[in-house]
Amino acid sequence: MRKKIIVGNWKMNKTHREGMEMLVHFLKLLDLELSLNEDSGKEFPEIVVAPPYLIVADSAVLAQGWDIKIAAQNCSSEKEGAFTGEISASMLKAAKVDYVIIGHSERRNYFGETNQLVANKINRALESNLIAICCVGETLQERESGKQFQIITRQIQECLFHLNNDQLSKIVIAYEPVWAIGTGKNATPEQAQEIHKYIRSVISGKYGKEISENISILYGGSCNPQNAKSIFSQPDVDGGLIGGASLNARDFIDVVKAIL
Ligand code: PEP
Numbered sequence: 001m002r003k004k005i006i007v008g009n010w011k012m013n014k015t016h017r018e019g020m021e022m023l024v025h026f027l028k029l030l031d032l033e034l035s036l037n038e039d040s041g042k043e044f045p046e047i048v049v050a051p052p053y054l055i056v057a058d059s060a061v062l063a064q065g066w067d068i069k070i071a072a073q074n075c076s077s078e079k080e081g082a083f084t085g086e087i088s089a090s091m092l093k094a095a096k097v098d099y100v101i102i103g104h105s106e107r108r109n110y111f112g113e114t115n116q117l118v119a120n121k122i123n124r125a126l127e128s129n130l131i132a133i134c135c136v137g138e139t140l141q142e143r144e145s146g147k148q149f150q151i152i153t154r155q156i157q158e159c160l161f162h163l164n165n166d167q168l169s170k171i172v173i174a175y176e177p178v179w180a181i182g183t184g185k186n187a188t189p190e191q192a193q194e195i196h197k198y199i200r201s202v203i204s205g206k207y208g209k210e211i212s213e214n215i216s217i218l219y220g221g222s223c224n225p226q227n228a229k230s231i232f233s234q235p236d237v238d239g240g241l242i243g244g245a246s247l248n249a250r251d252f253i254d255v256v257k258a259i260l
Contacts, residue, residue: 002216004045005172005239006256007071007133008246009101009220012052019055020062026249027066033253034260042260045239048099049246053087060096071099071133074107077120079127089121089128100125101241103135103159105178115158122159126167133172133218133241134159136199140179148177149198156202168207173199173217174241180221182243189230189237192219196236225251228258 014022030047050071051059060070076086092100102125103118118134125132136155138148152175160171175195180187187195196217204212219231220241231237239259245251 002214002238004043004259005048005216005218006045006259007048007050007099007101007174007218007239007241008252009050009071009073009104009241009243010052010247011073011106011243013247014051014055016055016058019051020058022247022249023049023051023059023062026252027062027068029249029253030066030068030256033257045256045259047256050099050101056092056097057095064096069098070096071101072097073101073104075100075102075121075125075130077117077124079124089124089130093128093130097130099131099133099172101133101135101174103155105135105137105176105181109178115155118159119162122163122171126163126170131170131172133174135174135176135220135241137176137178137181137221143177143179148195152195152199153202156199161206165207165211168203168211169214171215173203173215174220175199175217176220176241182222184222186222186224186227186231187219189234192231192237193234196234200236223255225254225258228255232259 047068048071050073056072063070072092075089075092080088102121107113122132136152138151142151177187199217200212203215216238218239218241219237223240223242224245242255245255
């Protein structure tokens with residue numbers, strides 16, 4: 001059965017001190033509130049926090065002994081060497097990071113990341129035994145001209161279809177419509193379900209039904225404590241990639257609780 005996963009993407013927010021304080025606060029709330037759900041029999045999601053690089057290693061130390069995982073927001077497409085300013089997948093693994101977000105639309109838009117570069121980063125992540133969260137999604141213009149299925153198919157083909165079955169099983173896909181990220185305008189539950197089901201069918205076409213049924217597909221884009229429950233209740237939505245609402249411990253806990 002596929003995993004439910006909630007990922008908090010802090011983006012370029014929080015100093016080391018602010019981040020560690022927020023994480024401690026979050027873990028205390030988690031301990032207190034979610035222990036109440038322990039006997040409910042409901043499947044508990046994997047909780048993943050993606051702080052900025054400078055906080056990643058200490059967050060991973062803090063996360064040991066708790067039931068949360070740490071993600072990086074990016075990694076280099078290169079293994080090592082003269083690439084000033086870059087952080088490699090193997091460095092992240094050595095820092096006890098488990099996940100890495102790859103191909104976020106902000107990286108694609110502001111830093112010119114192409115599907116080919118995303119594919120290379122995914123390769124580096126898998127070589128280092130990181131779980132790669134591969135982000136896909138259409139812009140507003142693409143949706144308004146009815147091209148969302150075409151765009152997403154291409155992103156999946158070019159970012160993922162070079163992987164074998166075993167490698168694909170280490171991938172999480174995040175559907176993040178660009179028009180919904182940080183805009184306060186989330187996709188409706190029906191829009192999210194339509195695309196998630198479609199993504200699963202594209203994966204099934206290449207890798208077969210069993211693999212497509214086992215891959216977790218997360219929704220991201222203005223997901224918050226108010227709208228999370230209706231989005232997460234869709235059959236092909238396996239959790240969320242949460243930006244703004246993950247910056248506040250209370251809100252992030254409420255988003256996590258929405259999937260229970
Ligand atoms: C994101 O950063 O991936 C995201 C979905 O942001 P927000 O929740 O703020 O729209």
